Amino acid sequence: MTTAPLLDVRDLHVSFTTPDGADLHAVRGVSLTLRRGETVAVVGESGSGKSTTALALLRMLPGTGRITAGSVLLDGTDLTTAGEDALRAVRGSRVGMVFQDPMTALNPVLTVGRHLDEVLRAHGGRDRAARRARALELLGLVGIPDPGRRLDDHPHQFSGGQRQRILIAMALAGEPDVLLADEPTTALDATVQDQILTLLGDLTRTTGTALVLITHNLGVVARTCERVLVLYGGTVVEDGPTAEVLARPRHPYTAGLLAAVPRLSTPSGTRLTGIPGSPPDLRLPLAGCAFADRCPLAEDRCRTAAPELTALTDTVRAACHPAAESPVPLPPPPPPVRADRPAPGPVVLAAEGLRKTYGNRRRRFTALDGVSLTLRTGETLGIVGESGSGKSTLARILAHAHPADGGRILLDGQDVTRPGRAGLRTVRRRVQMVFQDPYASLDPRMTAGDIVAEPLRAFGIGTAADRPARVAELLGRVGLDPAAADRLPRSFSGGQRQRIGIARALAPEPAVLLCDEPVSALDVSVQAQITGLLADLQRDLGLALVFIAHDLAVVRQVSHRIAVMHEGRIVEEGDADTVCEQPRAAYTRALLAAVPEPVRPPVAVPAGKVTV
């Protein structure tokens, strides 16, 4: 097609100024074109510049962010130089935007009707009654049941998925040509994510709106978009039709990212594949290819000359020196290998009929409703469930952060449901937790060494003189340089911080490690490093692990057994492979069906029984 593109972004550069005055070059020459009605995914990990690019398109960069070079042409008009009034006419009316977190993206003090009314009025709707009729129509369009009754409700009276629908209705209110969706389903449960993606697909098809979907999830890309752009270190590294790129990646980063996505079909006990190393430091100038330090194909020239985005076939372009000279796509990744795991030992932790209720007399919420489980040494028990299913409550009760309302907890065969002061100390030493958010769960004012030493001091383990040696040993054990002990958390990457969190949990030599979503805040390419570390620690120390996550594919790979939680109960429990392949509970089947998979997975060996 030779028609001019609807949106034409050329060589866009965006910089931020960090608090210490350094320049952070977040977007480094992104180019992208979008035709009318096209659906394009922009995929990348944290720091790839994907969200910054989206915000820069409408000149909505936060804080010190600014466009330093390049142009954004919408139907030939350059938005980087347009005046504020012209921009406001574009926002919401020509380009609609949907953001990640529906829980905070709506104004809690305004009704849903007012939200829609405001947008419609900002774009020329003069007649109040007509605006109300249009608002009703929009709510119906995005699938809010009984819109007439819900129009005067406030955001907090809607569920997360419904709020995201309302935000989509707002973005579509001005009948835009382009819908920019920045991680629209990341904060939602898998089954709700599925519904929202279906809605976005249907709406773009029926209204002819072009869609730019920004995401880190390759499964979401495969499900929704015709074309995909892969971003790394602020540049586009690959651009092509989704099916082609996901099936036959040309850029080593795309290939690595695809291999790193946990597949539901990969059997239990298989190590996740990752990309070694961590993303580039955007404060540093970039001489060559941003991916060179982590790339298996890197050559000398990759470190000195930045590769251009060049056409490799009629439809696929990639920015890579070796790929540009190779006529064939990269070979598929080696099939995942099952690691040998020693058989689990005796039962170390058991729970019987745990119950927990929150709230007061007027409003009660049963978080746990008779949960029983057993855990052996050297065993990993995976716990999956959607938000509100009670899985985090279960972890807190097992860790004695909250008391249980009913039931029993047995540690090494002894009843520790209501331990005394001394008993509690023992329980806390034997049962440790690893938390979800490696950014919020470390005190930013303490050094890595102090963080790891804190439990040693708290439990009075060792003397002050020999603690530094123990801290160094622990840091080494989790794969960190012991010399890093005097650095503050902010100088570590997300994956490294999670390693510090694990070292802290290991300090008092626990028998049980409760991991509450330990990898869900991490990038896909880094997840494997943490799950691999946990598996190594389990093998070497005989740890019993409780691995709580919402991602069934990860849970299957790391766990021996899986328990599926729903509304405070365990609805299904069993061998990890069996639960994923022959689910008995209807809820488990729904969870499995909602997991988006990027492409047909490579066949795993030697597990011959995989038949998904």
Next chain:
Amino acid sequence: MRGHLLRRLPSALLVLAAASVLAFGILRLVPGDPAAVLAGPDAGPEVQAAIRDRLGLDEPLPAQYLHWIGGLLTGDLGPSYVIGGETADLIADGLGATVELTLGALLFAVLIGGTLGVLGATARRPWIRGAVRSVTTAALAVPPYVSGVLLVLLFAVLLGVLPAGGRIPLLTAPDLGVQYLLLPALCLALPSAAVLGRYLEDSLRRALAEDHVRTATAAGIAPRRILWRHALPHALPPVVTLLGIQTGHLLGGAVLVEAIFAWPGLGQLAEQALVRRDYPVVQDLLLLLVAVFVLVQLLSDLVHAWLDPRIRWE
């Protein structure tokens, strides 16, 4: 909303009861004796005893307390001991002046603080933000007895446009009254305006960084509307709480400012009554202050509920 208020009522009454005991008790603990003041330095002990007997000061303390509270509840505040006249009349005379001064200062504090806060949070140019910061720092640092003198010097002495002191009630002569009110109200308002400005700036900056403000911007809503409809309602609740506390400060601070500007308000009365150990007047004034404070807190609760529908549904 009404249930909300009813739930707060018991604790408000409790605070008032406790305050009355404290006001009564503290005065009895402070050295000094109204009988001695009334009798004068040359009177003998029998004169003082006669005075004590007349005023009921020889009754046991609980009886005196009940006597006072009983009077309050029936609307009879009784005579003042030392100053002379009915306590109710003394307070009524000063109350109008002080309420006028406090409300004027409150208006100034809200106007100046609001402007500074909004400017500080939304100005794009760094020098404007720096200027706002300097102004609030100065307003906070300068005590009323300095700012008051400076204001008088500038407006009354050098420019000669406003009177240096005294009061003409606003209701009797609005045009003249305003001239007399401006300087004392401004002087009283400055520290409160600075605190309010700082709080609002901080709170507003956080509100402007919220996700739903980004949603509104992306939807093409005008910046002015975003500020008034989306950001300010979120920035206000902590500021309203502070405003409630500041109202108490303004009432207390009025004592000093009334002295500087010869403003015949409750502050002057309180000072006289305290120095001369006029128990009933001081007690009633303290209790009045607490009552106003409790009322303002109730009001700020109501405003909170009005600003945030999530509270209404609790």
